[in-house]
Amino acid sequence: MSQPETGLSDVLFMLPPDAQLVEVGDLSLRLQAKIGPAPPGHVVVSRPGFRVTTRLVSAELARLMDRFREPRSFVEAVLDFSQAEARDPFATLEDAFDALATLVDGRVLVPADSPDAQAIAPSLAAGQAFGAYEIVLLVQALEDGEVYRALAPDETPVALKIARPGDRLSFAHEARILRQLGGGGDSPRLLELGEAHERRFLAMEWRPGAPIAAAAQQARASGDRRRLHRLVSRLLAAYGRLHARGVVHGDIHPGNILMAEDGRITLLDFGRARAGVTGGADISRAGIAHFYEPEMAAALAADRLPPAVTPKGEQAAVAALAYLLLTGLPTVDATAEHAELLVRIARRPPLPFTARGIEAWPAAEAVLIRALAKDPAERFTTMAAFAEAFAAAGPARRRTRRPPSADALLGAALDRAGEVWADASELEALRLGWLALRAALAWSDVDLLAAADVWSARAGDDWRAQAVRAHVARARCDRSGEARALEAFTQRAPPGDAPLAVLARLMDGAGARDIEPTPFATWAADRLYAAMVAGRPVMRDHLALARAGLLPLPDMLGALAALPPGAGDADLWALAHDAYAEPAFAERAAVAARRSNDIYDLLRVHQLTGETDWLVAARRQAHGAARQAPAGSLDLGLALRLIELETPYRSVRPPFDWL
Known part of the structure; x- marks a missing residue:
């Protein structure tokens, strides 16, 4: 967008007709969970089809933005808003000017007479002629161009990238890069750079394939790590060959990569690619934040010009993409605030796979950690070296075997759990229900899950039984049953703060399962406040509830750091590290786990750090017992520990002290 010559206050701006302002509370629960905790009334602002960063704004700013549905100057909009809300217009203009200027810079508010003010709509229809080509279907529509599948005169399918009417996009730079690459390998072959109907276009070889993210999701869903390793290895090798030819792509994200059925990788969209030596700043750089290299994120977080893309910077971006393909999640936890996300990318190390509930892959993780190093000098010398290191980091075969005594003990416990017709007290039914559930999840055993369902139904009607029923319903994907059990849990929980940690575990990820969190958040806040008034310690519960998204993250960094050596257990310090990513908290969790030598503490630190020594220690202790x-x-308690060792990356401590 060209900057107006006059001041911002004199220009008529508007909110484009396709801009969407949606209150966070009106989003699907899945999206609310993805955004994370947001202040009440905050609004998500997005513009589908435009390269505009989705933003989170206050309800007050959203109401002011709504005044720009018609062309207005800043002054006119502020006067109208101030009159409607009985505010001082001068104070409002002073308070809101910087925020409005940021929205202009982010192309959310646009000059009323600019092309950006128009909604996106396809300009060509199927069967329509465009130059020598016949349009088949629209593949993608963006603010500055469209991509179509088309047919050449000989009916060969081609990819046609066309500038929008009146847009000055030339595609000349992308054509030069494609011409340099020559096609036939990891990039499509350039067919023609031309102009038709006063619109520039780029015709390229049509490459079959599906988005690489879909192929990776299929491999993850099947648990096929060898297939996943091959997929990511081919991706890294493709970028290695690109860099070896003196080109950096400049726009890393999964939408720019196709994978054919035979595993062939195709890199797309070279509009931001650079050839030759790069350096300095590049004001035109853009992209998706989760794939920014740390130096890019740090620059944007500090309001500096973004650095030009470099081979080592792109190495980190591709490593972030590889992490996403391997785990299905970004390298750091998402946050509702874009600025905070930039800080996390710039400063925090990638989370271990185990912290994501995914089995450790030490060899692959070590390679990714190096490629994602905050200091570019610590990364691999080249993308090809990165690719070679990852190719050698294939999944290892599991060799750990239980001793015969452990098999016998576990077999006896599972036999008992399967005897759903046998007599049992409510307490024993509760124990057997939890044990059968954890075994069902460890081995994906539907019969054990059915047994867990029966046992939990026979475990009485108190809050502990409701908690187990909620967990069982969650495993069965029974959303209504889970919601009923959660409501009953809050109704039957005794006075005191003991059930708070249990609720935090129950609500972890509940938003993604369409469980409305508000009543449980209110219940938890009331219980937590009562505990604070009574002088009981609440650090652990508050951190656990914040981790589950029920309460905002508390500001207790200072209080945690002030705790004397030896204070707190492994779970407290693990929760603290999850919240604040302070290395000292991870070390204190490790010290506490060594001190307790408790299997669940050892497994919690294994999840926190991804280090396998903790898993070895937990196995040694359980097998020895x-x-x-x-x-x-x-021994149901020991049997449960043996079950948790089957999937240590997902192990959890029993919700109650009854095993």
């Missing part, structure tokens, strides 16, 4: 157990004994 199984060897010492009397033959034929039925």
